Amino acid sequence: MMIDSHCHLDFPQFNSDCHETIERALSAGVVEAINSGVDYKTNLSTLALADKYDHIHATLGLGPGVAVSKSEEEISRILSRIEQNIEKAVGVGEAGLDYFHCKTDSGRARQANVFKKVIEIAETVDKPLVIHGRDAEYESLELVRHLDNVVFHCYSGSLETMNLITDAGYYISIATLVCFSKHHQNLVKHLPIKRMIIETDSPYLSPRKGRNEPAFLADSVATIAKLRGMEEMEVAKVTAQNTRRVFGL
Numbered sequence: 001m002m003i004d005s006h007c008h009l010d011f012p013q014f015n016s017d018c019h020e021t022i023e024r025a026l027s028a029g030v031v032e033a034i035n036s037g038v039d040y041k042t043n044l045s046t047l048a049l050a051d052k053y054d055h056i057h058a059t060l061g062l063g064p065g066v067a068v069s070k071s072e073e074e075i076s077r078i079l080s081r082i083e084q085n086i087e088k089a090v091g092v093g094e095a096g097l098d099y100f101h102c103k104t105d106s107g108r109a110r111q112a113n114v115f116k117k118v119i120e121i122a123e124t125v126d127k128p129l130v131i132h133g134r135d136a137e138y139e140s141l142e143l144v145r146h147l148d149n150v151v152f153h154c155y156s157g158s159l160e161t162m163n164l165i166t167d168a169g170y171y172i173s174i175a176t177l178v179c180f181s182k183h184h185q186n187l188v189k190h191l192p193i194k195r196m197i198i199e200t201d202s203p204y205l206s207p208r209k210g211r212n213e214p215a216f217l218a219d220s221v222a223t224i225a226k227l228r229g230m231e232e233m234e235v236a237k238v239t240a241q242n243t244r245r246v247f248g249l
């Protein structure tokens, strides 16, 4: 019984077989999933998916890529839509900073401005915040320290910052990257189990060839069990409990 804490089943990669993908996930033991919006359109399709399937939950966000590519007007429109619909969601995000894709000071400042507005929503509605903090994990942490519930989705930063995040009582979401990345395997060895949740980030980061899907979360569970010297059942159980705790499922 696993929970995929982060995926995008409403993305075009699943246009032809979204329902079958969800069925395969259930057969593989992925009993719940959290689908995250990143912009106006995907916030709506995420809500539609959560409405259709009881075991799929929505978070509504505004990704850092969107923060730099859209106009002020469009950003405001996304933010007010998030506010209007947030009671139907289990969390806010994904949102954050992406220094990997954005190298300019002006772009990064813009990301921070938009991120602060999303943080304010999470604070106001008192829901967990899902952070996308690629190459900007520490910078993201410094902006959210006043929040109670925070998840660092697809955490790929340093061991030092990971320790600061878990010391703050926040959660680290380990993506299926752990199946093939030595860096993520090392993170998993040092991550307090109470702070670990797991995700596929489908359709990205497949541990197999091609498109990723929630059913492949089983590969992560097997890998993590080996790294930690735990039973697979135990890894699935504890990470599912952690996900339920942080998102209030």
Ligand SMILES: [Zn+2]
Pocket: 006, 007, 008, 036, 094, 201
């Ligand atoms: Zn994502």
